Amino acid sequence: MILTYLGDALWVLALAIMFGASRQAWAQTTPGEKLRLPIGEIGRGLGIWALPGAAFAFSLWLALQARDQEGDATVILFGVRATAASLLALLHLRWLKAALERR
Numbered sequence: 001m002i003l004t005y006l007g008d009a010l011w012v013l014a015l016a017i018m019f020g021a022s023r024q025a026w027a028q029t030t031p032g033e034k035l036r037l038p039i040g041e042i043g044r045g046l047g048i049w050a051l052p053g054a055a056f057a058f059s060l061w062l063a064l065q066a067r068d069q070e071g072d073a074t075v076i077l078f079g080v081r082a083t084a085a086s087l088l089a090l091l092h093l094r095w096l097k098a099a100l101e102r103r
Contacts, residue, residue, distance in 0.1 A: 003074050004066045007081035011059040014085035018052040018092045025096045036102040037095065047099055055088045 025048050029035070035047035062081050069077050 003078040007066055007078050008063060010082050010085045014089040015056055015059065017089050018055060021093055021096055022048045022052050025100060028100060035099040037099050051092045051095060
């Protein structure tokens with residue numbers, strides 16, 4: 001049970017980093033501005049808020065899955081949750097850095 005709560009805490013930390021960085025990027029860009037990313041040019045809202053929104057939905061799904069696990073599956077799911085939270089936060093920070101540098 002403790003691993004479930006630790007997984008929740010890691011996701012809260014990762015999402016706080018992602019949404020905080022998005023909020024700062026939102027303040028640095030102007031309305032209607034297009035962001036140039038490695039995948040192409042996309043709108044400001046989608047470029048800044050899509051990944052944190054998708055990560056939040058993914059974290060909710062993983063949290064629900066964690067509540068139903070017992071034994072070794074709990075440890076495995078904790079590892080998946082910890083890895084996914086950190087990797088998505090890093091991906092988002094790199095995404096924003098690339099978007100803001102290419103403006």
